[in-house]
Amino acid sequence: MTVRIGLIGAGGMGRAHVSRIENELAGGEIVAVADVNHEAATAVAEPLGARAYGSGAELIADPDVDAVLIATFGKVHAPDVVRAVEAGKYVLCEKPLATTAPDCLDILQAEQKTGKQLVTVGFMRRFDKGYNEMREVLTSGRLGYATLLHCRHRNPSVPESYTTRNMIDDTAIHEIDISRFLLGEEIAKVRVDTPRATSRRFEHLQDPLVLVATTESGVLIDDEVNVNIQFGYSIECELVLEAGTVRLGDQEHTVLRDESGNRNAICSSHIDRFHDAFNQEVQQWIRAVERDEHAGSTAWDGYAATVVVDAAIESLENGGREIGVAMIEKPAFYA
Numbered sequence: 001m002t003v004r005i006g007l008i009g010a011g012g013m014g015r016a017h018v019s020r021i022e023n024e025l026a027g028g029e030i031v032a033v034a035d036v037n038h039e040a041a042t043a044v045a046e047p048l049g050a051r052a053y054g055s056g057a058e059l060i061a062d063p064d065v066d067a068v069l070i071a072t073f074g075k076v077h078a079p080d081v082v083r084a085v086e087a088g089k090y091v092l093c094e095k096p097l098a099t100t101a102p103d104c105l106d107i108l109q110a111e112q113k114t115g116k117q118l119v120t121v122g123f124m125r126r127f128d129k130g131y132n133e134m135r136e137v138l139t140s141g142r143l144g145y146a147t148l149l150h151c152r153h154r155n156p157s158v159p160e161s162y163t164t165r166n167m168i169d170d171t172a173i174h175e176i177d178i179s180r181f182l183l184g185e186e187i188a189k190v191r192v193d194t195p196r197a198t199s200r201r202f203e204h205l206q207d208p209l210v211l212v213a214t215t216e217s218g219v220l221i222d223d224e225v226n227v228n229i230q231f232g233y234s235i236e237c238e239l240v241l242e243a244g245t246v247r248l249g250d251q252e253h254t255v256l257r258d259e260s261g262n263r264n265a266i267c268s269s270h271i272d273r274f275h276d277a278f279n280q281e282v283q284q285w286i287r288a289v290e291r292d293e294h295a296g297s298t299a300w301d302g303y304a305a306t307v308v309v310d311a312a313i314e315s316l317e318n319g320g321r322e323i324g325v326a327m328i329e330k331p332a333f334y335a
């Protein structure tokens with residue numbers, strides 16, 4: 001069976017997913033594309049012989065769409081996720097699931113009503129080889145339990161429209177999710193530190209930021225979010241255990257050695273750094289939809305990350321005060 005996929009959001013991420021589904025992965029085809037910018041939808045749809053729509057609602061109602069891939073702006077994800085779920089369609093929604101906890105709760109409620117897990121959140125780092133090896137070191141128990149997790153999320157630059165809030169709800173959300181994935185527990189409290197700002201930023205940005213979070217068992221997580229580092233895209237992570245440490249290895253496949261020394265190439269964005277993880281994520285989702293099964297992170301994971309984002313933003317707005325993360329009790333549906 002070929003899974004007939006409808007894409008909502010024909011921007012950078014949407015087009016990257018179309019390219020992987022059409023050229024690199026098996027088992028899926030794009031049959032419809034929706035974007036509020038109808039021209040953008042048509043430009044992606046036409047070469048594929050797919051239908052173009054001006055809204056997610058029309059695309060979700062199309063009976064030829066088996067499953068929905070959402071790559072619109074985070075703050076507009078929720079209504080389309082709810083519509084897709086109510087239509088009984090599997091949905092892979094780019095991160096964040098939604099930008100507020102109430103929007104995430106609407107999704108959790110809609111999904112539970114169907115009695116079936118239909119929502120996957122695009123936390124693609126969960127498919128990265130390095131993070132999975134780190135997790136294996138922790139779960140094997142051979143180095144004891146975790147005490148600290150050091151993370152760095154560095155982007156070369158961001159557009160002027162990018163806000164300080166986005167540094168948390170769009171960028172740090174990756175570390176919030178991967179910390180939960182690695183450590184297997186929830187984050188209990190968080191604060192945001194604001195060091196001296198770089199001159200290489202737009203004036204309105206508080207860049208860099210450091211999120212300092214503590215998990216339920218007391219593991220301390222520090223996450224440097226630095227979105228104007230200039231030199232490239234650099235994601236680092238080190239887990240400290242009782243009897244050793246494990247960190248993500250070098251991001252590139254080769255190291256060049258010549259008269260200038262040893263060096264490897266620098267990634268330029270999430271597209272090259274997480275190419276394999278994105279492919280794994282989308283391929284596993286397509287295969288799972290074929291089998292009528294859920295794959296990847298759940299709507300609960302989307303909610304759990306967003307409540308930490310909310311607490312971090314509250315901290316930022318209150319001079320870096322530590323804020324407790326207020327979560328609902330996890331429904332048995334997501335156990």
Ligand SMILES: NC(=O)c1ccc[n+]([C@@H]2O[C@H](COP(=O)([O-])OP(=O)(O)OC[C@H]3O[C@@H](n4cnc5c(N)ncnc54)[C@H](O)[C@@H]3O)[C@@H](O)[C@H]2O)c1
Pocket residue numbers: 008009010011012013014034035036037040054055056071072073074076094095096122124170270
């Ligand atoms: N996993 C990752 O590492 C990663 C990387 C980049 C972006 N993303 C996520 O992908 C999503 C899209 O990001 P992007 O960089 O492609 O943004 P983008 O601005 O390039 O594209 C977004 C598109 O959505 C369309 N759109 C906006 N609101 C809409 C609506 N209500 N209905 C239909 N179309 C609508 C816009 O017209 C635009 O074409 C975001 O959620 C972002 O966080 C994830």
Ligand SMILES: O[C@H]1[C@H](O)[C@@H](O)[C@H](O)[C@@H](O)[C@H]1O
Pocket residue numbers: 154155170171174270
């Ligand atoms: O590092 C990038 C960057 O911070 C983007 O703004 C975000 O949308 C991506 O998801 C992330 O991988």
